[in-house]
Amino acid sequence: MSKNERSSVWFHELAAPDVIDYAKNVCDVAILPLGAIEQHGPHCPCASDALNAIGMSELIAKKSGAMVLPSPMYGSHPYHHWGVQGTIPLRFETHTALIEDIVRGASVAGFNKFILLSAHGQVSSTIVAVHKLGIEGQFVLSLHWYDFLRDNQEILDDPMWHADEAETSVALYLYPQFVDMSKAEAGHSTGLIDPKWKIAPGVMPKPGQMYHFEGTFAKPEKLEMLEGGNGVVGDPTKATLEKGEIIVTRLVDHVSLLVEEIMDQYPVGTRPQTA
Ligand SMILES: [Zn+2]
Incomplete structure (x- = not known):
């Protein structure tokens, strides 16, 4: 089976023998999309971050040949997100354990290289999982799409925060049917210290x-x-489908290049040694 012959890029949509055959003979990079179930203002769905990670991962897999693992959708959250209606936060410990077990389980099927693709700020749990898995010999990279690009300001008017120009543009590109721009309005958050820090x-x-x-x-x-407050930090009225397409395309190109370089350096069946 070649990367173009598989009937799906999703692990859970293939029969186990096909997953094993693909990881053994074609590509053993697996992407785990990580988002959140979190209020995203009056205009975007609560699963925005999960849908962003899922949509981006699927496009990366189609271009690069990687396999996508089913997304747990829920994410971990910093202290200031807790107790908000529309948000279902996992504790950092829960999320870290979830990631570890998913990577361990997928490695049994033959995957040797893992990319955690986050569309939600949760480095506090993903980085811990990366290092715990590294001790066990797993090769795991953790990317937060916006930080991996680091050039959003070429595309966007404002720095990215939440349910704003950046996230809403991506949503308009990936799942416009769930976005109601007639309800989009600017919002803000009050920092406890000056945001310049x-x-x-x-x-x-x-x-x-x-x-x-x-x-x-x-x-x-x-x-x-x-x-x-309306649950928005930034100005989603500046969002456009075109900005979302540029962001997503750039991200897909970057991560696909990363996958291809890893596969060139460590051919299928081999694992970079971490332990
Ligand atoms: Zn978000």
């Missing part, structure tokens, strides 16, 4: 900035909602 997701860091996960510097979202 934080690196916005997907932009080049400046000297003297902290990654946006490195502190409790955001006001809890449930307090902002009680004060009339």
